[in-house]
Amino acid sequence: MCHGSSAESAVVLAGVTVRYLGLTQPALADVTCTLACGQRTALIGPNGGGKSTLLKALVGLVPLTHGRITVLGAAAAPGNPAVAYVPQRSDVDWRFPITAAGVALMGRDVHLRWPRWPRRADRATAMAALDLVGMTAYGDRHIAALSGGQQQRVFLARALAQQAALLLLDEPFTGVDTATEALIFDLIDQHCATGGTVIVATHDLASVSAHFDQVLLVQQQIIAYGQPDQVLQPELLAEAYGGPLALFHRPATNLVPESPGRLR
Amino acid sequence: MGNTLDWLLDPLRYDFFVRALVVGMLLGVTCGAIGCFVVLRGMAFIGDALAHAILPGVVIAYLLGLSVVGGAVIAGVLTALLISAISRTEQVREDAAIGIVFTGAFSLGIVLISRKQGYMRDLSHFLFGNILGIAPGDLLVTAGIALVVLACLTLWYRELLVSSFDPSHARAIGLRLGPLHLGLTTLLALTVVSGIQAVGVVLVAALLVTPAATARLLTERLPVMIGLAAALGSGAAVIGLYASYYIAIASGGAVVLTSTLLFGLVLLLAPQRGVVARWRATRLYNR
Numbered sequence: 001m002c003h004g005s006s007a008e009s010a011v012v013l014a015g016v017t018v019r020y021l022g023l024t025q026p027a028l029a030d031v032t033c034t035l036a037c038g039q040r041t042a043l044i045g046p047n048g049g050g051k052s053t054l055l056k057a058l059v060g061l062v063p064l065t066h067g068r069i070t071v072l073g074a075a076a077a078p079g080n081p082a083v084a085y086v087p088q089r090s091d092v093d094w095r096f097p098i099t100a101a102g103v104a105l106m107g108r109d110v111h112l113r114w115p116r117w118p119r120r121a122d123r124a125t126a127m128a129a130l131d132l133v134g135m136t137a138y139g140d141r142h143i144a145a146l147s148g149g150q151q152q153r154v155f156l157a158r159a160l161a162q163q164a165a166l167l168l169l170d171e172p173f174t175g176v177d178t179a180t181e182a183l184i185f186d187l188i189d190q191h192c193a194t195g196g197t198v199i200v201a202t203h204d205l206a207s208v209s210a211h212f213d214q215v216l217l218v219q220q221q222i223i224a225y226g227q228p229d230q231v232l233q234p235e236l237l238a239e240a241y242g243g244p245l246a247l248f249h250r251p252a253t254n255l256v257p258e259s260p261g262r263l264r
Numbered sequence: 265m266g267n268t269l270d271w272l273l274d275p276l277r278y279d280f281f282v283r284a285l286v287v288g289m290l291l292g293v294t295c296g297a298i299g300c301f302v303v304l305r306g307m308a309f310i311g312d313a314l315a316h317a318i319l320p321g322v323v324i325a326y327l328l329g330l331s332v333v334g335g336a337v338i339a340g341v342l343t344a345l346l347i348s349a350i351s352r353t354e355q356v357r358e359d360a361a362i363g364i365v366f367t368g369a370f371s372l373g374i375v376l377i378s379r380k381q382g383y384m385r386d387l388s389h390f391l392f393g394n395i396l397g398i399a400p401g402d403l404l405v406t407a408g409i410a411l412v413v414l415a416c417l418t419l420w421y422r423e424l425l426v427s428s429f430d431p432s433h434a435r436a437i438g439l440r441l442g443p444l445h446l447g448l449t450t451l452l453a454l455t456v457v458s459g460i461q462a463v464g465v466v467l468v469a470a471l472l473v474t475p476a477a478t479a480r481l482l483t484e485r486l487p488v489m490i491g492l493a494a495a496l497g498s499g500a501a502v503i504g505l506y507a508s509y510y511i512a513i514a515s516g517g518a519v520v521l522t523s524t525l526l527f528g529l530v531l532l533l534a535p536q537r538g539v540v541a542r543w544r545a546t547r548l549y550n551r
Contacts, residue, residue: 059436079438087432096304096429097486106426110437116422142484158433 009070010166010197011035011058016067018053026065027053029220035199040192042208042228043201045218046241051201052088054218055168058199059085072165081110084164086155088171094144100154101139104130107161129161130154133183149180156187167191167198174203185211208232275509284395284462287406288501288519291462291471294410296493297417298455299476300486301448304428309359310347310449312469313366315456317343319373319390319465326386327376333405333457340453343369344446393464393516395505402461409458413451417490424448425486463516470520471497478527481534496526 012034019026028050035041043051056062057069060077069076071083084107107129108122118126130136133153138146143154152172159167167188173181188198188211199216202208208215208228215231217223219240224231275281302311321339325332347365351358377387389397398406417424427434427441434441452472459468479492504519532539 061432061435077438078436085433085436087436091432092430093304093428097480097484097489098425098429099484102485103429106430106433109422109426112422115419118422 008036009034010037010039010072011199012068012070014068014070016057016069017065018050018057018062019065020062026220027062028057028218031067031218031222033216033222033225035197035214035216037197038192038195039197039213040188040211041197041199041214041216042212043199043216043218044203044205044208044231044240045223049219049240051218052170055085055170055199055201058166058168059083079110081162082165083168084159084162084166085168086159086170086172088174089148089151089155092143096143098143099139100135100141100143100146100150100157101126101130103143103154104139104157104161107158110162125163126157126161129157132160132187133157147177149176152176153180153183156184160187165196167196169198169200171201171203173207181207205232205237272506275506280396280398281505281509283398283400283403284505284515285502287395287398287403287462288505289498290406290410291459292475292496292498292501293494294413294455295459295468295471296475296479296495296497297490298413298448298451299472299497300479300490300493301417301424301428302452302472303476303480304486305448307449307452308469308473309362310344311452311456311472313347313362314340314343314449314453315460315465315468317366317369318453318457318460319370320376321373322390323373323376327380336457336460337454339369340456341450344449344453348446348449389464390460391464391466392514393460393462393467395462395515395519396508398461406458406461409454413455416447416451420444420447463519467516467520470523474520474523474527475500478523478530481530481537496523500526 013031016028016031017026018028031050031054043054045051053062057064058071058076060069060080071080074080104126105118105123108118108126109116112118112122127136127139130139133156135150135153135157138150138154143151146154152175156169156172159169169184169188172184176184185207188200191198192213200212209232212228214226215228216225217231217236217240223240224233224236276285299311302308318336318339321335321337321342322332323335325335343365347358347361350356350361350365356364374387380386423434423439423444426437427439427444431441455472456468459471463471475493475497476489478496479489482492483489500523501519504522505515507513507522508515508518530538533541535541
């Protein structure tokens with residue numbers, strides 16, 4: 001399912017710096033890394049460490065100050081049907097008159113040419129996606145009439161309806177019940193089992209080892225990237241998150257890329 | 265039965281009343297439909313501001329002997345651009361920018377019009393409209409604007425839907441929100457221009473906001489909301505015009521007042537969101 005010129009890499013970041021207007025510290029500073037296809041990658045790091053910015057940069061939603069991002073063989077830009085992005089839920093207008101099925105159907109818009117009127121097949125795909133997240137019975141409900149977990153399922157259904165190769169999920173486990181959490185992990189596994197790639201920004205370090213192939217630890221720069229047991233080391237976490245563990249900070253291991261101008 | 269029919273048919277003897285009915289219904293549909301996006305995107309203040317800011321365009325076009333509608337549309341679009349330029353400097357909030365621009369533009373219009381003899385009469389038509397004085401040519405303009413606005417809303421329906429509900433997702437799938445918003449504002453300016461002929465600057469916001477807000481209380485689906493708002497808007501126009509014919513009251517005021525009364529009724533009695541329904545629901549819950 002991974003296609004493009006670089007068949008093995010889903011995402012290539014080359015010297016990526018993102019600086020928001022009016023802030024002295026960049027959100028991301030000279031980030032270089034390559035994420036392989038078909039992998040489940042957890043994106044971890046402290047609040048404000050650049051996780052959301054990194055995901056937004058992959059969708060082409062934030063302008064890069066420096067560097068290049070290649071996603072599935074093409075430069076990162078909005079409107080790529082092969083990239084589905086589930087932002088944190090706070091952005092939507094909850095009073096808007098729309099049902100769960102209506103939200104799922106929005107996953108089809110990126111595939112349709114103007115005027116983007118959905119066809120019967122698009123509605124069927126959206127309903128199938130609702131079914132995958134166990135929300136078929138709630139298709140006619142107003143989006144605000146659902147619980148937090150149900151809402152997250154619906155937004156996941158929208159991403160699934162897009163049938164994208166690369167799934168980007170920003171904090172999908174925040175405010176959801178355990179059943180929904182388990183369902184999200186299942187869907188991630190299925191997506192990768194069929195050749196897709198998933199990148200998930202998460203705070204839940206405890207679940208990372210069991211559910212992800214790779215971990216990317218970000219705090220303005222890439223502190224570490226590798227398999228969970230390699231990255232979930234106290235020193236590395238301390239370096240990223242600060243706090244008392246930072247006292248035991250030791251010189252960079254081979255997992256830590258050279259990083260001049262580190263925030264510390 | 266025959267009496268009711270006579271009662272309905274009697275005013276139709278007058279061409280001006282028939283034209284007023286047609287214009288009222290066209291406006292009801294157009295304003296109701298675009299009003300849904302105005303209400304959902306929180307643009308009610310912009311609609312009101314555009315109505316006022318159009319005055320200098322109207323006056324200048326009138327003094328130069330050019331198309332008044334053309335002048336109004338240009339003034340409306342310029343106002344929209346100016347508001348967005350000022351709020352983009354990020355030194356002034358958008359609502360303050362709107363307040364500054366529309367009052368400034370309106371004042372410019374008053375100053376220009378005050379140089380003319382008998383300007384109070386023209387100004388009062390502009391402020392309060394004259395739906396019973398619609399000329400056949402004006403009717404064509406209203407119909408043309410209705411056609412353009414409804415066609416654009418249909419063709420950009422998905423874009424407007426997605427960007428109103430979830431701007432982040434809209435940007436992620438490659439929609440350009442700036443041009444979309446400006447396009448909607450331009451359509452709003454067109455709609456406001458045709459509304460001013462009928463009910464005037466002061467009341468045109470009511471045509472945009474009231475039927476759409478009423479419809480929102482009755483449904484959780486945008487297409488249904490648009491249909492209901494159009495029906496409520498044109499229904500209020502018909503009821504208001506008959507009321508103004510039979511009890512000799514100002515037609516623009518009668519149309520808007522009908523709309524307001526319908527809103528009040530629905531707010532009280534709507535099946536789920538109405539005050540009564542919600543009161544009964546909490547009473548059941550507390551028992």
